[in-house]
Amino acid sequence: MSNRSAELKRLMAQRILILDGAMGTMIQRRKLEEDDYRGERFADWESPLKGMNDLLVLTNPDIIADIHREYLAAGADIIETNNFNATTSDLKRYNLQDYAYEINVAAAKLARKTADEFSTEDKPRFVAGVLGPNQKTASVSVDVNDPGARAISFDELVDDYSLATRGLIEGGADIILIETVFDTLNAKAAVFAVKTVFDEDNVELPIMISGTITDASGRTLTGQVTEAFYNSLRHAKPLTIGLNCALGPGELRQYVAEISRISESGVSAHPNAGLPNELGEYDLEPEEMAEHIREWADSGFLNIVGGCCGSSPDHIQAIANAVASIAPRESKHHV
Incomplete structure (x- = not known):
């Protein structure tokens, strides 16, 4: 175990750690245009690039660094890399598949640099290298007439995630965060890829896994209830x-409670800032969100907490203040 990993686990035993909030929300606030995404390097790119937030780590890194700094200043212990869709297969939509490794390295380096700016002996800051869910699902057919039809295979996902993981490690990530899991088979491919990279490259980082409940049924997109999701990945x-995304803290509470009840690992949560309104915007104010999270912490649910869609540095600061004096959840089994 590396010194960084040992330090992270030691801090987790002492207090609830704070994860950052939404990256996409903060980028949207900056009202970027096509040229902002392209930069000089991709000025003549054949595909539209507006909205390809991951590319900003190459074309406009100062914007991403500033957002990282805002979350660090708000009290985040852990910041996430800006590479949510940066796998080879996801990047094909923009004809950027050849840049997957470079984007992952750059995203981790940028987060590492800003985290180090804020790190002190009393409050070290950590970088979570993100492996997003992939746009394509390995479990669900893409053809109503062919139950076996898939947009992507397990092996393709493993290749994607292996490349991304190596990039994140090279860039200086402390943690690998497999997040917004809607298809557990995709997540299993990510876990297999990460563990294989660890074995082959003689490196090991802590892994965080975070699923997403997609609707009021309390199931993931591929039909698993919370306990089934946990049992599929506890290995x-x-x-x-x-859990993260899809729901606000009010709706997500019962599922976080369930994870906390059964998990042998630590428990993390980063809910949305409420549910989107008719304009697709999130209205839950920082203090209101923090009240929900304080109750979760008082109930003994949490080891790491942050925000997802619609959350901002103000939300993270309110959450950090709300849980500062509350003990973390006691793990049933230290992994």
């Missing part, structure tokens, strides 16, 4: 397992 022996 990874993650540092934390938890």
